[in-house]
Amino acid sequence: MASTETAPAEVSAHLTAEDRVGLLRAMLLMRGIEERAMTLYRQGKVPGSFYDGYGQEAVSAGAAWAMAPQDRLCILHRDLAAHLIRGVTPARIFAQYMGRAGGVTGGREGNVHFGDRKLGCVGMVSMLPDMMLVATGMAMAFKLRGEARCAITWFGDGSTSRGDFHEAMNWAGVQRLPVIFVLENNQYAYSTPTTAQFAVSPVERAAAYGFPGVQVDGNDAEAMFEATRQARERGLAGEGATLIEAVTMRMHGHAAHDDMKYVPAEQVEEWRAKDPIDRQVRRVEELGVDVDALREEVRAEIDAGVEEALAMPMPDGATARDQLFADQEALLSDGRGPWSGF
Amino acid sequence: MASTETAPAEVSAHLTAEDRVGLLRAMLLMRGIEERAMTLYRQGKVPGSFYDGYGQEAVSAGAAWAMAPQDRLCILHRDLAAHLIRGVTPARIFAQYMGRAGGVTGGREGNVHFGDRKLGCVGMVSMLPDMMLVATGMAMAFKLRGEARCAITWFGDGSTSRGDFHEAMNWAGVQRLPVIFVLENNQYAYSTPTTAQFAVSPVERAAAYGFPGVQVDGNDAEAMFEATRQARERGLAGEGATLIEAVTMRMHGHAAHDDMKYVPAEQVEEWRAKDPIDRQVRRVEELGVDVDALREEVRAEIDAGVEEALAMPMPDGATARDQLFADQEALLSDGRGPWSGF
Amino acid sequence: MPRMTYLQAISDAMREEMRADERVFVMGEDIGAFGGAFKVTDGFIDEFGADRVMDTPLAESAIIGCAVGAAVEGMRPICEMQFSDFVSCGFDQLVNVAAKMYYRQGLSVNITVRLPSGGGFSGGPFHSQNPEAWFMHAPGLKIVAPSTAEDAKGLLTTAIRDPNPVLFMEHKHLYRRVKGEVAGGAYETPFTARVAREGTDLVVIAYGAMVHTALEATADLDEGSVEVLDLRSLVPLDEDAILASVRKCSKVVVLDEANATCAAGAQVAALIAERAWEDLDGPVVRVATPDVPIPFSPTLEQAVLPQVDDVKEAVRELLGY
Amino acid sequence: MPRMTYLQAISDAMREEMRADERVFVMGEDIGAFGGAFKVTDGFIDEFGADRVMDTPLAESAIIGCAVGAAVEGMRPICEMQFSDFVSCGFDQLVNVAAKMYYRQGLSVNITVRLPSGGGFSGGPFHSQNPEAWFMHAPGLKIVAPSTAEDAKGLLTTAIRDPNPVLFMEHKHLYRRVKGEVAGGAYETPFTARVAREGTDLVVIAYGAMVHTALEATADLDEGSVEVLDLRSLVPLDEDAILASVRKCSKVVVLDEANATCAAGAQVAALIAERAWEDLDGPVVRVATPDVPIPFSPTLEQAVLPQVDDVKEAVRELLGY
Numbered sequence A, B: 001m002a003s004t005e006t007a008p009a010e011v012s013a014h015l016t017a018e019d020r021v022g023l024l025r026a027m028l029l030m031r032g033i034e035e036r037a038m039t040l041y042r043q044g045k046v047p048g049s050f051y052d053g054y055g056q057e058a059v060s061a062g063a064a065w066a067m068a069p070q071d072r073l074c075i076l077h078r079d080l081a082a083h084l085i086r087g088v089t090p091a092r093i094f095a096q097y098m099g100r101a102g103g104v105t106g107g108r109e110g111n112v113h114f115g116d117r118k119l120g121c122v123g124m125v126s127m128l129p130d131m132m133l134v135a136t137g138m139a140m141a142f143k144l145r146g147e148a149r150c151a152i153t154w155f156g157d158g159s160t161s162r163g164d165f166h167e168a169m170n171w172a173g174v175q176r177l178p179v180i181f182v183l184e185n186n187q188y189a190y191s192t193p194t195t196a197q198f199a200v201s202p203v204e205r206a207a208a209y210g211f212p213g214v215q216v217d218g219n220d221a222e223a224m225f226e227a228t229r230q231a232r233e234r235g236l237a238g239e240g241a242t243l244i245e246a247v248t249m250r251m252h253g254h255a256a257h258d259d260m261k262y263v264p265a266e267q268v269e270e271w272r273a274k275d276p277i278d279r280q281v282r283r284v285e286e287l288g289v290d291v292d293a294l295r296e297e298v299r300a301e302i303d304a305g306v307e308e309a310l311a312m313p314m315p316d317g318a319t320a321r322d323q324l325f326a327d328q329e330a331l332l333s334d335g336r337g338p339w340s341g342f
Numbered sequence C, D: 001m002p003r004m005t006y007l008q009a010i011s012d013a014m015r016e017e018m019r020a021d022e023r024v025f026v027m028g029e030d031i032g033a034f035g036g037a038f039k040v041t042d043g044f045i046d047e048f049g050a051d052r053v054m055d056t057p058l059a060e061s062a063i064i065g066c067a068v069g070a071a072v073e074g075m076r077p078i079c080e081m082q083f084s085d086f087v088s089c090g091f092d093q094l095v096n097v098a099a100k101m102y103y104r105q106g107l108s109v110n111i112t113v114r115l116p117s118g119g120g121f122s123g124g125p126f127h128s129q130n131p132e133a134w135f136m137h138a139p140g141l142k143i144v145a146p147s148t149a150e151d152a153k154g155l156l157t158t159a160i161r162d163p164n165p166v167l168f169m170e171h172k173h174l175y176r177r178v179k180g181e182v183a184g185g186a187y188e189t190p191f192t193a194r195v196a197r198e199g200t201d202l203v204v205i206a207y208g209a210m211v212h213t214a215l216e217a218t219a220d221l222d223e224g225s226v227e228v229l230d231l232r233s234l235v236p237l238d239e240d241a242i243l244a245s246v247r248k249c250s251k252v253v254v255l256d257e258a259n260a261t262c263a264a265g266a267q268v269a270a271l272i273a274e275r276a277w278e279d280l281d282g283p284v285v286r287v288a289t290p291d292v293p294i295p296f297s298p299t300l301e302q303a304v305l306p307q308v309d310d311v312k313e314a315v316r317e318l319l320g321y
């Protein structure tokens, strides 16, 4: 089984200094937004529940950085950095969390259940991992039309137990589709450890579907980037799908209400030392970048976003019954693909 | 990957001469019943469609022979020999096909959609391979109660593409359940060849679920027996599940209406030379058994069964709304387990 | 105009759309070289190639989920369920992914799912179902159910062009039994009801195969003049047409081949009870399949599926009310 | 009698049955050490061990399918769906395997599936649904939906003991809001309706959380005396009780939190329109959620879910009819 544990030095060949800063910036923005959102949640300004991806920022940032504007993304609930990289603004995200009219879904959907179709993203549904099939279907369209594009989606260790995981993997394998599956193994599915979820790591399954499974340090944004870049190359070359297992750790509870008592303290401590942002900070500092200034810039962007979002009205209840059906086609368009390699 | 291609001499250590004759008898009975049923179908006496397992008799006969009375079976549509081995009489089967009151399901179900609960069998549903989960659940009950019993189910190559295949394999793997999965790879799913169904043989998947996958000559009843016997031993020893891939060929169309034009003639010819009954006949003749007499005996049993079934009335329409719900528990009980080893 | 069967009309609609629109393609189990379990796509692979007549793995959730993915990328997939019964295996992708996509995020999902449905030929509990009511109760899906060859073609054409997910309920029992004149070329039939026969004293409201049962049962009744309303579309439901017929006739029999509880017929009856109560000269009578799986044996199956005589009796009784 | 919440009553019923009957066990996602997403099985693992309080993989089809397998072997599994919405992923095993087993082959399937359902707290389109009508239209499943703590315990006890598959719709919004006196020890509540408040001029028919909405909306109306009928059981549906209330009151509002089309309320309305038409003094009015996914934002969610004022208005209008 192909399996990489690539050291930072090796993985950065395709990244410029600007890319490396961009990756850090996306991760800082993700963490900052989610931290602020948690405060807003505690203040009662975010209805429903709230999920974050604290400690997993590298998984979505690194992978999304490798995707071109014309590629398509189905982003899951711990992957906010991917939205940011595609071009969703903090204000629209805060508004989304708060159910405001200016949120990405205009209040129809909550928390991380969104995707901006105009940036090439399809918002997730709760049923995990249904989006694997949607991503596979997009890849099928690319192949049918002979287009050099890829689809990518993320999903958790728990999600691998559902039938749709299998149907998507099998379909992608038998039709050799340009789709990238990022298995975000953060050790838990809600309270359930992986030992109750599978007997063997699902990365081992890829070979039995006829495509490579690659294990990557999910706390290394550049390693995630490189694995995804390679997977995308394979897809564009007509070589089919790739499963990337991003090994990481869910450092917060499943959602805001969850105190995570079921996770041993040592496990959390162990992973705290591997924080993906700290790691990228070290790399970027070596480049001579002023990270404090970057943090300040990010903070300002977040402050402005919160303010903007708080000024937005709640949606008008009278619109709740509208637009169940489309009058005309409303499809995906391209997003941002900031990688210097495009 | 564990994989056996065992020669007859090696596989018969656990079979007495009587067992070997019994296996042949079950296969002859299956083929004879299905041939007769096809005639009845053409005569308009069998409503709906009609499916048979011509050429695949060894798969169900060999595997079912290894199962004990207290074991449980979910038998699929090409596996009539398993019903016969458990103790279902030809008359009840013919009546089942013809929708008569005396059929196994009293006319509520048709063709191969039956199981006699009093013989430890759960009848299949059409949705493939849903029964994999039911078998897994029975195995779960055995484990919970600490009973030394196994469940077995069959399913086709096409059925491996559905999500329920995965959910069952994964559950059986993670909970180490005493369940035997017999993948009946007969090269086609209706008209669809295995190349459109999977990129890699599904037997390779077993290891990724944490249990062995074994490839067996599905046209060799004794090899099927031996592989199943070993799988059952593993199950009873608490070592968990086994996937047996029985490599065989569907020698008739998917159902009575299907002329199978999509199958190359050479493929059929090639497999005709490997007929599972011919093979077992040779073995049994070597034992000095009068196979012609056996054939005669089987024919007589079938004749009597047809006659008995034809004399049965159709069910009374007035009962069609009855018994949607049970007033009291009606569970499984034990069937026949004719193997000399019990 | 050429005469064709209901089945040929379905094929014809797809063929026309595939010729005219590169984005349209068909996908399903055994629909390629084999031409489908019912031969609806017979010959398609020769004309359109294996890419646009795609044999899929045996996986209904994948069929629907992948179709959604292709649709949001601008393709217009037509999925065939081999039998409508198997849609239960793709249920989640339909009701949660496809149905809610536009409402949730303004992304349209132009998929058509063909569902060969209905009983009457000893298909048994898993090859005879009429699952439309499940999906009427899943907001975001349109559902149509033609009873004639002409409507089969026109409704399917409209469905393929509609930017929303549309379920096309094609009744297996009509495939070869129903023939009619069908215009060549493409035409759209609106998702509205159709008066199958005018009448003044009672209206039978039905769709799909039951329209024929209704017409036959009420063809030569001395007791009164019976209208038959063919709903054609279940979502949207043509409430105006239903209410207009009730206003005119004052008596209603709602006829449904599906299991009675929470069926399309229940919705129609509830609508009438709320919005046309003052127009009624008698109870809203329902004829439907009782709440049991569809049994296999002909004697049992006929005892549960609504028969011409059942409708006749219900109509007579209500006319005499 | 001890006072407990609706949620505690559910736990209590399971605890009693697990203590009394070795065959009963619970299975679901995160129900073990974590005690379940809503803490319904909190502490169970300590008392009964991990075998009988089984954390499962994230796989609803497997949860239901394996439960069926265990049940036909004589176990009595209680499955928890983490949210009722996820039952869509186990839909096929429920409607095709569990529901039809006894009718098809006389093999009983004693499983109970608990479905935390309903909206009202910004759960959004996938954590707010009321899926019961899908299953009312799938013959072979019993369905109950308690509105009080007392009934929650009694109906769940009956469900666990019932040899058939029973869906237990527990409304999330009632978990901690509703409290009541609940008898200690085990008791069974029959699958029949209950008059929640007697009245003479109009009856509101509801179940689950909507019973409370109905009671609140009609508590102090000057316009007339309003009865509230709590269905409690949807399959079997207590038709006698429904017809008796209609006969007495002559006016009916059918109230439903689910999407309106083909909902339980549609079935109730259709039943009344057919069997109690002569007793009616006005249309059968329905109040339900319109046919859209349940939106997230409070302003939108409140605009679609039936509110006390909506019911009040409907009742007043009908009383004045």
Ligand SMILES: Cc1ncc(C[n+]2csc(CCOP(=O)(O)OP(=O)(O)O)c2C)c(N)n1
Residues within 6 Å of the ligand: A078, A126, A127, A128, A129, A155, A156, A157, A158, A159, A160, A162, A184, A186, A188, A189, A190, A250, A254, D029, D058, D059, D060, D082, D086, D089
């Ligand atoms: C089909 C389905 N069943 C149940 C749930 C409820 N649920 C929400 S998140 C979750 C755990 C998911 O674990 P994993 O896939 O590992 O993702 P993570 O949250 O750890 O990133 C569960 C069980 C769901 N979302 N979908």
Ligand SMILES: Cc1ncc(C[n+]2csc(CCOP(=O)(O)OP(=O)(O)O)c2C)c(N)n1
Residues within 6 Å of the ligand: B078, B126, B127, B128, B129, B155, B156, B157, B158, B159, B160, B162, B184, B186, B188, B189, B190, B250, B254, C029, C058, C059, C060, C082, C086, C089
């Ligand atoms: C979920 C599902 N979808 C579609 C069908 C229709 N169908 C019946 S048999 C069949 C092919 C099955 O192939 P395989 O599993 O290889 O079994 P075989 O008939 O070859 O033994 C199909 C597609 C089905 N039974 N179940």
Ligand SMILES: [Mg+2]
Residues within 6 Å of the ligand: A156, A157, A158, A184, A185, A186, A187, A188, A189, A190, A250
């Ligand atoms: Mg996880």
Ligand SMILES: [Mg+2]
Residues within 6 Å of the ligand: B156, B157, B158, B184, B185, B186, B187, B188, B189, B190, B250
């Ligand atoms: Mg096959």
